[in-house]
Amino acid sequence: MKIALIGAGKTGAKVSELHRDTTIFNSANQATIEGLKTCDIIISFLPGDIFVDYIPMLIEAKIPVITGSTGFEWKDEWIKEINDKKLVWVRAHNFSLGMNIVKNMIETLSKARDLYPDAQFSIHDIHHTMKVDSPSGTALSWEKWLGTNAEITAERTGDVVGYHHLLMESPVEKIKITHEAIDRAIFAKGALWAAEKAFKNMVPSGLNDFSTIVNNHLKI
Numbered sequence: 001m002k003i004a005l006i007g008a009g010k011t012g013a014k015v016s017e018l019h020r021d022t023t024i025f026n027s028a029n030q031a032t033i034e035g036l037k038t039c040d041i042i043i044s045f046l047p048g049d050i051f052v053d054y055i056p057m058l059i060e061a062k063i064p065v066i067t068g069s070t071g072f073e074w075k076d077e078w079i080k081e082i083n084d085k086k087l088v089w090v091r092a093h094n095f096s097l098g099m100n101i102v103k104n105m106i107e108t109l110s111k112a113r114d115l116y117p118d119a120q121f122s123i124h125d126i127h128h129t130m131k132v133d134s135p136s137g138t139a140l141s142w143e144k145w146l147g148t149n150a151e152i153t154a155e156r157t158g159d160v161v162g163y164h165h166l167l168m169e170s171p172v173e174k175i176k177i178t179h180e181a182i183d184r185a186i187f188a189k190g191a192l193w194a195a196e197k198a199f200k201n202m203v204p205s206g207l208n209d210f211s212t213i214v215n216n217h218l219k220i
């Protein structure tokens with residue numbers, strides 16, 4: 001499987017470390033349609049604003065795209081074109097396989113809310129000092145998956161890749177869910193897992209969310 005990697009920074013570089021047959025396109029070696037077409041799958045860890053400029057070229061290249069780029073709104077017209085042209089695209093805000101398993105755990109907790117009318121929920125995120133958003137997008141997603149208000153707190157320290165903790169506390173018991181990303185390779189591994197699925201024609205055409213692909217795999 002030949003990967004075309006666009007965006008080989010802190011996260012994308014892990015893709016090329018884990019997968020030898022990777023062609024890197026960066027500011028010095030800009031991607032072209034011809035260059036992309038020599039590969040089987042495109043993986044993007046470009047910053048979102050730059051990824052947006054690449055979308056027309058990626059659509060024209062017609063090969064599967066796995067994208068982790070964040071920080072922009074997906075336009076309906078792009079989604080329509082991807083779906084109409086039956087292209088295979090997978091997107092995720094968080095390519096950690098474990099985070100997608102945690103999502104199912106939180107959704108189970110959400111379904112049990114009526115069993116715990118007195119419960120209080122809190123979410124805490126810890127990230128490196130360079131992270132722009134606070135609380136993290138993931139912390140906000142956890143609250144959304146939970147389906148009820150939670151007290152959200154955030155901490156920015158050192159080079160922490162990503163730590164999220166959910167506490168459900170009732171007068172008689174506590175449930176704690178923690179997810180800790182140790183290395184940015186976690187995201188590259190998830191993107192490569194999705195790339196492998198797309199390469200084996202196991203991903204439906206259109207724009208897919210990574211969580212759907214994971215849940216299909218887990219038969220959830």
Ligand SMILES: NC(=O)c1ccc[n+]([C@@H]2O[C@H](COP(=O)([O-])OP(=O)(O)OC[C@H]3O[C@@H](n4cnc5c(N)ncnc54)[C@H](OP(=O)(O)O)[C@@H]3O)[C@@H](O)[C@H]2O)c1
Nearest residue numbers: 007008009010011026027047048068070092093094095187
């Ligand atoms: N979905 C997930 O699981 C996940 C996980 C982590 C990060 N992300 C997202 O991935 C993106 C990148 O994050 P990061 O922390 O890896 O950022 P980063 O370290 O700043 O890397 C960005 C890379 O993009 C490259 N780039 C910039 N302009 C380019 C261009 N015109 N053509 C080709 N390459 C270009 C830069 O290369 P040059 O130095 O050559 O310009 C740089 O290597 C962000 O949107 C982030 O939120 C997603």
